Amino acid sequence: MNGGVHHRAGLWWLLRPKIRTKVNRAKTDEGRLFKGLLLGFVGFFFWALIFAVIFRMLMYFRGTQGIGDLLAGKLLGLAFLTFLMILVLSNVITALSTFFLSEDLEFVVAAPVEAETVYSARLIETIVDSSWMVALLAIPLLAAYGAVYAAGPLYYLLAIGTVIPFLVIPAVIGSGVTLMLVNVFPARRTRDMLALVGLFAAAGVVVLFRFLRPERLMSPEEFSSLVDFVAVLRTPTSAWLPSEWVAEALLTQLNGRFEWFPLAFLWSTAAMCFVVGAWLHRRYFDAGFTRAQEGAETKDGRPRSRALERAFSNTEPATRAMLAKEFRVFFRDTTQWSQLILLGVLVAVYVYNITVLPLYTGEEVSFLLINAVSFLNLGLAGFVVAAIAARFVFPAMSIEGRMMWLLKSSPVDVRTIFWSKYRVGTFPLLLVALPLIVGTNIVLDATPFILVLTSVTMIGVTFALTALALGFGALYPNYDTENVAEIPTSFGGLLFMMAAVSYLAGVVILEAWPVYAYLNSRVQDGTAEVGVTPLLLGVSGAAILTILATWLPLRAGIQKIQSVEF
Numbered sequence: 001m002n003g004g005v006h007h008r009a010g011l012w013w014l015l016r017p018k019i020r021t022k023v024n025r026a027k028t029d030e031g032r033l034f035k036g037l038l039l040g041f042v043g044f045f046f047w048a049l050i051f052a053v054i055f056r057m058l059m060y061f062r063g064t065q066g067i068g069d070l071l072a073g074k075l076l077g078l079a080f081l082t083f084l085m086i087l088v089l090s091n092v093i094t095a096l097s098t099f100f101l102s103e104d105l106e107f108v109v110a111a112p113v114e115a116e117t118v119y120s121a122r123l124i125e126t127i128v129d130s131s132w133m134v135a136l137l138a139i140p141l142l143a144a145y146g147a148v149y150a151a152g153p154l155y156y157l158l159a160i161g162t163v164i165p166f167l168v169i170p171a172v173i174g175s176g177v178t179l180m181l182v183n184v185f186p187a188r189r190t191r192d193m194l195a196l197v198g199l200f201a202a203a204g205v206v207v208l209f210r211f212l213r214p215e216r217l218m219s220p221e222e223f224s225s226l227v228d229f230v231a232v233l234r235t236p237t238s239a240w241l242p243s244e245w246v247a248e249a250l251l252t253q254l255n256g257r258f259e260w261f262p263l264a265f266l267w268s269t270a271a272m273c274f275v276v277g278a279w280l281h282r283r284y285f286d287a288g289f290t291r292a293q294e295g296a297e298t299k300d301g302r303p304r305s306r307a308l309e310r311a312f313s314n315t316e317p318a319t320r321a322m323l324a325k326e327f328r329v330f331f332r333d334t335t336q337w338s339q340l341i342l343l344g345v346l347v348a349v350y351v352y353n354i355t356v357l358p359l360y361t362g363e364e365v366s367f368l369l370i371n372a373v374s375f376l377n378l379g380l381a382g383f384v385v386a387a388i389a390a391r392f393v394f395p396a397m398s399i400e401g402r403m404m405w406l407l408k409s410s411p412v413d414v415r416t417i418f419w420s421k422y423r424v425g426t427f428p429l430l431l432v433a434l435p436l437i438v439g440t441n442i443v444l445d446a447t448p449f450i451l452v453l454t455s456v457t458m459i460g461v462t463f464a465l466t467a468l469a470l471g472f473g474a475l476y477p478n479y480d481t482e483n484v485a486e487i488p489t490s491f492g493g494l495l496f497m498m499a500a501v502s503y504l505a506g507v508v509i510l511e512a513w514p515v516y517a518y519l520n521s522r523v524q525d526g527t528a529e530v531g532v533t534p535l536l537l538g539v540s541g542a543a544i545l546t547i548l549a550t551w552l553p554l555r556a557g558i559q560k561i562q563s564v565e566f
Contacts, residue, residue, distance in 0.1 A: 010113045014121035017104070035491045042494060047140045054144035062148060072145070073251045079141060080243035083134045084170060091174025094130040098122050099175060099285070100182055100292040109289060119281040123274075127171045132489075138163055142250070149254040158253050162246045162263060165270035169242050172273040176280055182288040242266060374446035375515050378454045379508045381436045382461050385429055386469075386500035393425040393469035394496055395487035397561065398477045418470070418558050426466045433462045449518060453511065457542060461507060464549035465500055471553025472496035474560050503549045510541040 061071040099105075099122050108118060142159045145151070249262040437458040441451045476492020487493065514534040 010117040051140040051144050058148040077247040080246050084243045087170035090130040091171045092177050095126050095175035095178040098126045115282040116278045119278050131167045165266045166246050168270040172277040183284050370444050371450050374441050374444050374450045379504050382504040385433045386465050389465050389469035390488040394473040396421045397474045398487050414562050429462050433458050460546040464546045467550040467553045471557035474557030506545050507542045511538045514538040
């Protein structure tokens with residue numbers, strides 16, 4: 001009995017410092033009321049938007065005789081399958097920080113606490129850090145299903161009872177994979193380790209996406225008969241994955257014939273994974289933690305160092321040193337650069353999704369749809385770039401941490417520091433943004449006017465989004481965090497995303513006028529001419545908005561860093 005009490009107390013004592021830190025930080029925040037109201041409003045807005053979209057889709061599905069419930073079940077299974085893929089990769093990356101790179105691990109490892117207790121505490125921390133976004137997205141999704149099917153309170157209790165083990169399973173798998181890789185690879189090869197994880201995850205996403213072929217559900221005419229189409233809907237997307245168990249448990253409850261087996265299978269699998277994970281932790285954690293403390297080898301004259309020297313040879317010495325520092329820090333932080341592999345694959349999947357849209361109907365209608373989608377893709381691609389900027393550029397000032405005082409006391413001007421981070425942040429975003437917009441336009445065979453307009457606009461959008469991310473990151477920094485992944489989810493990160501979405505909406509609205517005039521002229525008289533007035537006013541307005549979105553955040557960020565005392 002005493003041992004059990006000690007185990008629970010040990011778990012609470014390991015979790016309490018993290019909880020108290022967040023609570024005290026919230027209490028001492030002067031603008032906590034405003035931030036709370038703003039976060040609540042934004043969260044409610046996005047929840048309402050997701051709920052409305054899913055609700056409308058489910059109502060349409062239920063109106064389809066014979067296959068409505070099958071389509072709803074397939075949608076739920078695919079949604080949780082997507083969540084599962086995101087969670088596994090996210091937990092692998094997060095577990096590296098929580099289990100091996102956290103600053104308080106030296107005290108935790110030396111404390112007289114059972115290994116299983118340490119594992120439980122770190123697993124809970126990993127689940128919270130890596131799964132909170134998926135949990136928030138699942139709320140409006142499951143609520144929409146409950147509203148459409150007029151579910152009772154038991155459904156919502158069941159939803160909680162299925163989501164909890166669903167989050168535990170990928171967390172245990174991700175932390176176990178990280179534990180094994182840390183033991184196999186020396187610490188100085190951690191970059192290779194995470195690159196390997198990223199490549200496997202990227203390959204898995206592509207293979208799984210091609211195996212599922214969800215675009216077939218949009219074109220029932222591709223099936224030889226209605227029987228084949230219904231057979232595809234009835235076939236489980238992934239019978240041996242937790243995502244299918246969640247979908248089956250919830251749908252049987254909604255249809256009034258609840259089956260216990262999927263729920264029991266889900267919980268028993270989560271319990272088994274936890275036991276195996278705790279055993280692996282006790283067996284291999286000490287060796288992995290020892291390896292994680294090893295320092296990396298320093299090699300002079302490496303090809304990357306020589307390339308950096310040649311690339312920045314014409315710049316000022318201070319600027320050259322800061323640029324070289326930013327590149328080296330970026331590639332040393334494995335949790336940052338390793339995610340670029342997955343981003344590349346997601347961009348490829350994104351382009352593929354555009355290609356399978358059913359746009360080819362009639363000649364004129366196809367022309368309108370193709371060019372309208374190509375233009376509206378500017379906003380969606382911009383949102384993707386904004387999300388990447390939030391992950392990589394927004395934390396740029398915060399990751400300096402306690403060393404910011406050293407940079408400010410050095411003979412390097414704050415403007416040089418800021419502009420160096422801006423340059424380093426803009427270049428990789430351009431490498432993502434331009435292929436994204438140009439590739440989709442070429443694949444869709446958009447007209448030269450749309451191709452040139454969206455490509456040039458995307459260049460300006462990338463510069464503006466980088467400036468917004470860096471500026472808001474300087475205005476709302478977090479110098480005390482131990483996990484870089486937590487920085488974009490802060491209040492400042494939310495404000496940046498709101499500003500980015502507002503800016504993208506403004507650009508799309510301003511340029512929609514000349515695009516509408518261009519498409520309308522093609523439909524009316526077949527000339528496809530571009531009006532000078534709409535083009536001049538629309539593009540000028542978008543350019544002015546882009547200049548303001550670039551200059552104002554950079555100016556405000558520089559002034560904030562100059563005024564702060566460290």
